[in-house]
Amino acid sequence: MLIKKLEEKNYSDSEWLLKEMLLNIGNVNSYIRDKLIYNAFIGMITKDYLTNDQLKNLFNQLLSNQYLLYGIGFKNSDSVYKRSFSALVLGLLINKDKEQQLLEKSQISFVLDRACFYLVNEQDRRGFTEEKGWAHSIAHCADLLDEIITHPLFEQSMYEKVVEALIFCVNSPFVYEDDEIERLSTPSAALINRYGISQEFIDKIESLINHVLSKKTYSHLDTRIISNIRNYLRAMYFKVDLEEHKQL
The missing domain is CATH 1.10.1240 (Methyltransferase, Methionine Synthase (B12-binding Domains); Chain A, domain 1)
Incomplete structure (x- = not known):
């Protein structure tokens, strides 16, 4: 059902979709992870399918140890896909917040701390994996950092x-x-x-x-x-x- 809705770009039941997409954000099937779920996050976030509360809740969930830092420290583990794509979606949310301005300075500081911790502690630095597609942990976290740095609430003290x-x-x-x-x-x-x-x-x-x-x-x-x-x-x-x- 999830795949069908995503292939049809049917985002009407956003609460159910968010729950299922989060469960599968690190799916080892590259078609589901890259083409369907990540593209659905792009559509739902940029085209205002989500309420402010949904955006905030998604932000907080992705920052947890169950997403951005899930399994960090392991090498050649499938956990990298969950971390890496959590970073990508966080980047989408921070980019969106440049116009929405829902986040507070403390939240920008916190996500920066997490992103820097991620870069220093990530052991799985694979880029493209033949069987499962893009892991790209370092590149995706670098993208997240770029969004943080260009957010209005990023301060020089974080430099x-x-x-x-x-x-x-x-x-x-x-x-x-x-x-x-x-x-x-x-x-x-x-x-x-x-x-x-x-x-x-x-x-x-x-x-x-x-x-x-x-x-x-x-x-x-x-x-x-x-x-x-x-x-x-x-x-x-x-x-x-x-x-x-x-x-x-």
């Missing part, structure tokens, strides 16, 4: 927390193959576009580069990190004009 999480991901020996570095560069550029580039941000980038350059020989892991850093800086360069943004 360094975001930088810590982003640099942690870049400074990883994991081989990102599915646009993750590009996606991590987007919230980084959003920070600079909104508040300029801080001295702390510059120091962290310089520390990454100097650590690599100081080595006389490079291991395979070092080579991966160098590639991540190079691609991250290149992607940011084309998203911001640093001359227009003074240091904090």
Whole structure:
């Protein structure tokens, strides 16, 4: 019944649909998860099928340990799909709130804390999985961070927390193959576009580069990190004009 309603884009019984969609948000069937449920969330959120109370309740549920942080710390587990797509839908809700203004400053701060915790503690960094489609945990959480940073209630005091999480991901020996570095560069550029580039941000980038350059020989892991850093800086360069943004 759920699949039929979603294929027909019949969103009239929104309360029942939300319950069933949440139960299946991390469904391992990529057609159900990506094509039906996620697209239904897009339609229901952006086209005002949900009441303000439903939007708030959905936001709170997705932030719980049963969704955004469900099973975090495991590798190669199906739990990644639930975490990753919870992050995507949270991004939709925060984007919608830029016009609705239902959320409070404390809620934006809380979702930021959760997103940064997610990036630092996510162990399953797979992008596309052959049998089950997109896991894309790092990319989806980076998208969520971008929505948070561009929300009116995001404050400059939250700046360094975001930088810590982003640099942690870049400074990883994991081989990102599915646009993750590009996606991590987007919230980084959003920070600079909104508040300029801080001295702390510059120091962290310089520390990454100097650590690599100081080595006389490079291991395979070092080579991966160098590639991540190079691609991250290149992607940011084309998203911001640093001359227009003074240091904090």
